[in-house]
Amino acid sequence: MDTRTLLEWSAKHHTPNYGSRAPICLVRGEGVRVWDSDGREYLDFGSGIAVTSLGHCHPRVTGAIQEAAATLLHVSNLYHSPPQIHLAKLLTEHSFADRVFFANSGAEANEAAIKIARKYARETWSDDRFEIVATKNSFHGRTMATVTATGQEKYQHGFEPLLPGFKHVPYNDLNAMELAIDNRTAAVLVEPIQGEGGVHVPSDPYLAGLRTLCDEAGALLIFDEIQTGVGRTGRLWCYEHWGVEPDIMTLAKALANGVPIGAMLTREEIASVFTAGTHGSTFGGTPFVASVALATLTTMIDEKIPERAAQMGGYLMERLGRLPSLGVPVKEVRGKGLLIGIELDGPAGPVVDACREAGLLVLSAGDRVLRLAPPLIVTETDCHRALETVVTALKKVRT
Ligand SMILES: *Cc1c(COP(=O)(O)O)cnc(C)c1O
Numbered sequence: 001m002d003t004r005t006l007l008e009w010s011a012k013h014h015t016p017n018y019g020s021r022a023p024i025c026l027v028r029g030e031g032v033r034v035w036d037s038d039g040r041e042y043l044d045f046g047s048g049i050a051v052t053s054l055g056h057c058h059p060r061v062t063g064a065i066q067e068a069a070a071t072l073l074h075v076s077n078l079y080h081s082p083p084q085i086h087l088a089k090l091l092t093e094h095s096f097a098d099r100v101f102f103a104n105s106g107a108e109a110n111e112a113a114i115k116i117a118r119k120y121a122r123e124t125w126s127d128d129r130f131e132i133v134a135t136k137n138s139f140h141g142r143t144m145a146t147v148t149a150t151g152q153e154k155y156q157h158g159f160e161p162l163l164p165g166f167k168h169v170p171y172n173d174l175n176a177m178e179l180a181i182d183n184r185t186a187a188v189l190v191e192p193i194q195g196e197g198g199v200h201v202p203s204d205p206y207l208a209g210l211r212t213l214c215d216e217a218g219a220l221l222i223f224d225e226i227q228t229g230v231g232r233t234g235r236l237w238c239y240e241h242w243g244v245e246p247d248i249m250t251l252a253k254a255l256a257n258g259v260p261i262g263a264m265l266t267r268e269e270i271a272s273v274f275t276a277g278t279h280g281s282t283f284g285g286t287p288f289v290a291s292v293a294l295a296t297l298t299t300m301i302d303e304k305i306p307e308r309a310a311q312m313g314g315y316l317m318e319r320l321g322r323l324p325s326l327g328v329p330v331k332e333v334r335g336k337g338l339l340i341g342i343e344l345d346g347p348a349g350p351v352v353d354a355c356r357e358a359g360l361l362v363l364s365a366g367d368r369v370l371r372l373a374p375p376l377i378v379t380e381t382d383c384h385r386a387l388e389t390v391v392t393a394l395k396k397v398r399t
Pocket of ligand 1 (some may be wrong): 252
C-alpha cells in the first residue's frame with residue numbers, strides 16, 4: 001500500500017480530531033529510531049508522547065510481550081494473576097504507596113484518583129467535602145471528569161456542562177492555593193512538572209508548600225505523574241526531586257513502554273475506602289499488560305535508567321542553555337531529566353515540522369514550546385545530532 005493512499009484513507013475514515021497529524025506513516029521502530037512507510041529514518045525525540053522510555057522494541061519488553069501472548073493474555077479481575085500481583089508489589093516497594101489500582105490509560109488512572117479522593121473525604125469528613133482543586137494550564141486527560149480537572153479551556157469547549165466540584169488556581173502559586181482550599185476541599189491535584197501545558201517546573205518550595213497546606217486542611221495531595229513518572233525526569237518518580245510524598249499518585253504513559261496501562265497508587269488508609277465493588281475495570285492490569293509493565297519497570301530499576309535520563313538531560317539542558325547567547329531565537333529552556341521544554345518567541349508547530357522534515361521527531365507543548373522527550377536510553381551522539389537539527393530548524397523557520 002503506497003503512503004499517499006494510506007493518508008487519503010486516514011483523512012476519510014478517521015474522526016477528524018487528530019486533524020493536525022504529520023503526513024507520514026510510521027511502520028517500524030528500534031531503539032531511538034523509527035522508520036516511515038517510504039523507508040525514511042527518524043530520530044524519535046518524542047517517544048510517542050513520553051511513552052516509549054526504553055526505546056522501541058526493547059528486547060526485554062518484546063520478550064515479555066511474546067511470552068505473555070503465548071501464555072495467558074487475559075483474565076478478568078474476578079481472579080488473581082501473578083504478573084499483576086508482582087507489579088503491584090514492585091510499585092509499592094519502590095514508592096510511597098501501599099496499594100495499587102490498575103486501569104488502562106492516564107485519564108482512567110486520574111478518574112480512579114478523583115473517585116477515591118471524593119469517597120475518602122466523604123467518609124472521613126462530610127458529604128459536602130468533594131471539591132478538587134487543580135491548577136490552570138494543567139492537563140489531566142480527556143474523559144469528562146479529567147477534562148474538567150484540566151485547567152485549559154481549549155480542551156473543554158463544546159463539552160459543557162462540566163462536572164461540578166472542580167476549582168482552578170494558577171500553578172506554582174501557594175497563596176492562590178491557600179485561598180482556594182477550605183473545608184470543602186477533598187484533594188489538591190497537580191502535576192509535579194506541568195507537561196502538556198508547556199513544561200513548567202515549579203519553584204523549589206511549591207510541592208512542600210502544597211503538602212503543608214493539604215495536611216493543615218485535611219485534604220489529600222494527588223500527584224499526576226502520568227508524564228513525569230517512571231524515570232522521565234531523572235528520578236523514578238518526579239516527587240523525589242523535592243522529597244515530597246503525595247497521598248495518591250497516578251501513572252500511565254511509560255509504565256509499560258507503549259502497551260496501554262494506567263495505575264493509581266495510594267496509602268493504606270485511603271485505599272481502604274475502595275471497598276468490594278466500589279470501583280473496577282474489565283481490562284485493568286491483565287496478565288499481558290502487567291507482564292510488560294513488570295519487564296519495563298525492572299529494566300528501569302536494574303539498569304539505573306533514571307540516572308541515565310538525568311545525565312543525558314543535563315547534557316541537553318547545558319547545550320540548549322547556550323543557544324540564546326549564540327543568537328538562536330530561544331526564550332527559555334526548562335525541564336528536568338529528559339522532559340525538556342524550549343520556549344520560542346513564536347509558534348512551535350513550524351519548528352516541529354522543520355525538524356521532522358530533517359529526520360527528527362519532536363513534540364510541542366502548548367503553542368510556543370518545543371518539547372523534547374527522547375527515550376531514556378538515548379546516547380550523547382543522538383542528543384548531539386538532535387541539537388544540530390533543532391538549531392537548524394529554528395534558524396530556518398525564523399528566516
Ligand atoms: C497524557 C497525560 C494524561 C492522560 O493520559 P491518557 O493516557 O491520554 O488518558 C493525564 N495526565 C498527564 C499529566 C498526562 O501527561
